[in-house]
Structure formats: C-alpha cells, structure tokens
Amino acid sequence: MARNGQTQSWAGGSLAGVKHSPLWLDGFTGPQHPPVDADLLVDLLVVGGGFTGLWAALQAAEQNPGRVVALVEAGSLGWAASGRNGGFCSATLTHGLANGLARWPDEIGLLQRLGRENLDAIERTVLAHGIDCGWTRAGEMVAAVEPWQVDALSAQVDASRQLGGRVSMLDAVQARAVASSHTYLGGAVDPDSTAVLDPARLVLGLAAAAVSLGVRVYEGTRVVGVRDEGSRVAVSVTTGLDTGLAAAPASTVVRNHTVRASRVVLATNVFPSPLRRVRPFTVPVWDHVLATEPLSDRQWDDLGWHGGQGISDAGNQFHYYRTTPDRRVVWGGYDALYYYGSDLTQRRMRHPETSKRLAEHFFTTFPQVRGLRFTHAWGGAIDTSTRFTALWKPALGRKVVSVNGYTGLGVGASRFGASVALDLLEGVSNERTRLAMVRRPPLPFPPEPLRWAGIQLTRASLGRADATAGRRNAWLRLLDRMGMGFDS
Known part of the structure; x- marks a missing residue:
C-alpha cells in the first residue's frame, strides 16, 4: 500500500493522547x-x-x-x-x-x-x-487493492458460488460504493457470512x-x-x-x-x-488494532460507508475494519508479530511502530477523513x-x-x-x-530457535509476495507442500 510524507504527518498527530486499552473494555469494572x-x-x-x-x-x-x-x-x-x-x-x-x-x-x-x-x-x-x-449481520467485503488481487478474488467468488454461496464480484465503482476509497480496484461481497x-x-x-x-x-x-x-x-x-x-x-x-x-x-x-x-x-501472534473518535456528520458522509459491512483487503498482510454504532472506525491487522520464546508478557500489548503504520495505512485508504484522531490503540495475542x-x-x-x-x-x-x-x-x-x-x-x-527463524522467514516471504503480484517464493511453496503456514 503506497504511502507518502503527508500521510505520515497525518498519522503522527492522529495518535496523540491515544488510550492504550481496547475500546470494548471501556467502562468495565473488572x-x-x-x-x-x-x-x-x-x-x-x-x-x-x-x-x-x-x-x-x-x-x-x-x-x-x-x-x-x-x-x-x-x-x-x-x-x-x-x-x-x-x-x-x-x-x-x-x-x-x-x-x-x-x-x-x-x-x-x-x-x-x-x-x-x-x-x-x-x-x-x-x-x-x-x-x-x-x-449487525450485514456481511463482508474483501477489497482488492492491487491488480493481482482482482483475479484472485474472482476465482474465489467462482468457487464459492459453485458451493451455493451468495458471493458477488464487484468492479471498482461498485466496491467504492460500499465505502469510498480510491484504493479499491474491486471487491468480493458476501451478504450474510459475517456479523x-x-x-x-x-x-x-x-x-x-x-x-x-x-x-x-x-x-x-x-x-x-x-x-x-x-x-x-x-x-x-x-x-x-x-x-x-x-x-x-x-x-x-x-x-x-x-x-x-x-x-x-x-x-x-x-x-x-x-x-x-x-x-x-499453537504459537502466539500479536495483532494490533486502532479505534477512531466518533466521526462528524461531514466525515461520515465523506466516508460513504453506511451499510455496516465488515471490510478486509485481499493481501497476505491484510487489514480488517468496521464501523461501530457511534460512528467510529475500528481498524486493525497487517502486522502479525511473533516474539522469540512465544513471549506473552504484557509489554507486547503496545507496539508504537505498528500503531503508526496502521494509522498511515488508514489515511492512505481514507484520505478524505484526514484530521481524524484515534482514541484507542491496543494489542492482543492470537492462537495460530x-x-x-x-x-x-x-x-x-x-x-x-x-x-x-x-x-x-x-x-x-x-x-x-x-x-x-x-x-x-x-x-x-x-x-x-x-x-x-x-x-x-x-x-x-518446531522448537526454538527453529520456530522463531521459520516464522520470521515466512513473514518476510509473505510481504515479498504482496510486493510481487502475489508470487509465492520457494519457501512459501515448500510450506504449502508440507501443509504448514503462519498467519493471523
């Protein structure tokens, strides 16, 4: 996903004063x-x-x-x-x-x-x-944000429909009608698979x-x-x-x-x-999430995302995002972080570099709401x-x-x-x-240190695949043949 200096400056200011705890746990008394x-x-x-x-x-x-x-x-x-x-x-x-x-x-x-x-x-x-x-069971759209992802999504839509699914393939105009992002080149919509x-x-x-x-x-x-x-x-x-x-x-x-x-x-x-x-x-993979402040009426209209659908993009390193009843956007994913020794200590709940990267990607996807602040940033461990x-x-x-x-x-x-x-x-x-x-x-x-080395090689290979039209290198092809992988 392309980034520029202006996007990065928006991201920096947007995280000022952010609360490092999940939006969902606000008001919980223990x-x-x-x-x-x-x-x-x-x-x-x-x-x-x-x-x-x-x-x-x-x-x-x-x-x-x-x-x-x-x-x-x-x-x-x-x-x-x-x-x-x-x-x-x-x-x-x-x-x-x-x-x-x-x-x-x-x-x-x-x-x-x-x-x-x-x-x-x-x-x-x-x-x-x-x-x-x-x-809110409004379904989900998986958005293609690179040309190679359009064909990959189209093939998945065909496979789903052969199994009786109600998935539809959207072109760029139709995808941008779900949410107004210039990054969308197409999308696959399933109307009832997700709440x-x-x-x-x-x-x-x-x-x-x-x-x-x-x-x-x-x-x-x-x-x-x-x-x-x-x-x-x-x-x-x-x-x-x-x-x-x-x-x-x-x-x-x-x-x-x-x-x-x-x-x-x-x-x-x-x-x-x-x-x-x-x-x-299983191994613990650390995932990080941001939540924006509630959008104003003008920002909400500019976002153009009024159907309540969940959205993700089609990359190997992907984002997932959704709106909330009080008009926030919850935005997470992309980095999947593994720490040597399957570290689960609480200090891993914060990762400023990932929070900044997520903010940059958010404003790349929705530049029309620049100036919006994030109120919450948090991390959690996924069992992969x-x-x-x-x-x-x-x-x-x-x-x-x-x-x-x-x-x-x-x-x-x-x-x-x-x-x-x-x-x-x-x-x-x-x-x-x-x-x-x-x-x-x-x-x-495998045990450490093979576990850490293999996961880091896999993460790097997935990032390289996203940058080379989805082409999987020899390491990823070997994992495919072995029936192994790493994801979040």
Whole structure:
C-alpha cells in the first residue's frame, strides 16, 4: 500500500493522547465473579473464560440442565483475545474458502454448511438471551487493492458460488460504493457470512446466560495441574496468586484447591495448556488494532460507508475494519508479530511502530477523513496453528479435550469448537466429529530457535509476495507442500 510524507504527518498527530486499552473494555469494572474458595466436585469443568469456554459452558447447561458445570478463569472473563479482537463474527470454520479447499476439498461443502449453521446459531442465542452486543449481520467485503488481487478474488467468488454461496464480484465503482476509497480496484461481497459486534459485551452476555442456567463461574482462579484419578480428573487451582494477567482479581492470600470433574474442556486459547503435549500446536501472534473518535456528520458522509459491512483487503498482510454504532472506525491487522520464546508478557500489548503504520495505512485508504484522531490503540495475542484452524486434542482417556488454534477467527468458530469438544467428551459420532479437521491435528511448530527463524522467514516471504503480484517464493511453496503456514 503506497504511502507518502503527508500521510505520515497525518498519522503522527492522529495518535496523540491515544488510550492504550481496547475500546470494548471501556467502562468495565473488572471481575464480577469470585474465585474458587473450596474443593469442588462437578460433572464438567471448563478451563478458560473466553468465547470457547463460555460457549462450552452454556451449551453443556442447555443440553443437560441437571449437569453440574463450573468454569474457571485465571484473570477476568474476556480480558484477553475475546475482548481484544475487532468484533468480526465469521461463518468460516476453515480460515476462508481457499484454505478449506486446499486442505479438505472432499469435505468443503459440509464445512461451509456447518459454518453457516454455526453463525445462525450464534445469532439465535444473541436474540434469545437478549444479549446487547450490537449484533449487525450485514456481511463482508474483501477489497482488492492491487491488480493481482482482482483475479484472485474472482476465482474465489467462482468457487464459492459453485458451493451455493451468495458471493458477488464487484468492479471498482461498485466496491467504492460500499465505502469510498480510491484504493479499491474491486471487491468480493458476501451478504450474510459475517456479523460485526462488540465482543466484550458478547462475553458478558454469554456469561450471564450461562449463570442463569446454573453454571458456576469463578474468576481469579488459575489452573496449575491436571491429573487422572480414574473415573474423574483432578484439577489443581490456585487463587490469590499474581497471575501476571491483566484484570486478575487482587488478593494477598494464596489458596490452593482441587476441582474434581468427570469431564474437562481446556479452552486456554493462546496461553500454555495445562497439558504439555498440546503446547507445540499453537504459537502466539500479536495483532494490533486502532479505534477512531466518533466521526462528524461531514466525515461520515465523506466516508460513504453506511451499510455496516465488515471490510478486509485481499493481501497476505491484510487489514480488517468496521464501523461501530457511534460512528467510529475500528481498524486493525497487517502486522502479525511473533516474539522469540512465544513471549506473552504484557509489554507486547503496545507496539508504537505498528500503531503508526496502521494509522498511515488508514489515511492512505481514507484520505478524505484526514484530521481524524484515534482514541484507542491496543494489542492482543492470537492462537495460530500451522493450518490456521481450530484443533482438538483428547487426553486422559478422553475425559479431557482441549480446543484452540482459531487463528484470528475465533469469535464465530469458538462456538463450533466448543460443540465439537463436548461431543468428543461424550463419545458422540456425528458429522462434526467425523470431520478430517477434527480427527487429524495439524503439524506442530518446531522448537526454538527453529520456530522463531521459520516464522520470521515466512513473514518476510509473505510481504515479498504482496510486493510481487502475489508470487509465492520457494519457501512459501515448500510450506504449502508440507501443509504448514503462519498467519493471523
């Protein structure tokens, strides 16, 4: 994406006084639920208070009202990826159609249908429980901003339509009617594949719905060990410990307890699993997001983006962006940062160079709103797998199932991931659990220093592909043949 000195000067001033926290978490007062204060005996324990954990708890309570379900979260609900994303809720379970076709061509029709049904089910839950999360299902446009991307998008539209999709290819004029950017050379529009929402409010709504059905929710409760006890799993937890997690409940008294459960869902997302065998299958990728101040009437009209659609561009290093009910623009993506040793320390939440780069790209895309300020800038870690999709790992005699690896599309796919995890725990054989995606895990990432070196080489190669009409070099072609990759 082209840049110039004037654009950079707009970007510098636009970040003055920015707040380094997610827009969605403004006004949140911290934990709403107590930590575990005694040993517990439950039917199902869910570890992790993000989207996957909340969907698992809610669906388990809905399916079996007599089941005793507990959820433990080390920090506070939704403080990590579930409250730090851009608020896109997508129907895809395969990180896009192209990735699904490359990996599971024989099952792609089923995967597409299951994805649409999953998004429909999320919408029904939001409506049934009155969750006030700004749910807007206006679809998404993927914009071509380089000539080579037009043909690539056109091919994807053809493939989608052959599978029954309602995707349309737009020319430059039509794409610029969706949002007024001179950078658009075309676009692919899917009218119902995506909703935008306030992810933190969805977290709170799912938690309230689960609690209303009897789920016990505990915050500030860190899992420190899991062991097999035959008919049950013993999960050791600690409270009052400095977890190093933002918004963790403060306490000066460290207490240890044991939660015994017949079944356990591990929904720890990007954070190291209590089961070491699971850890090599994901790495943390840091993504960064900006949010503008509310646009004036004049700026809103100049932007020309009134349909509520989510938008992304078609590059390997891509941006995603959407509007909010109070007329802000949330703008993120492009850089996908990995730090040696899978560093998850809080200092990685800020990256001034990336924030400035995002601001420059924003004003390149929408120069007509120059002078607009950004009020929020934040970062969060995404759990990336080598195939860019969720993975499930049963353990301890199938009494435990872990699920993670969504690679940036977990707002929607997390419900599906939780559904499959519950099915696997119960030994259910159905069209979900028989999927090759569920039965066969991806290749793990190599250990350090090979991990860091390989990821940096891949990032550089993806950037080079964007600069050379999408041509993939020998390294990327090798990864393609191996069925591996790196993305956010």
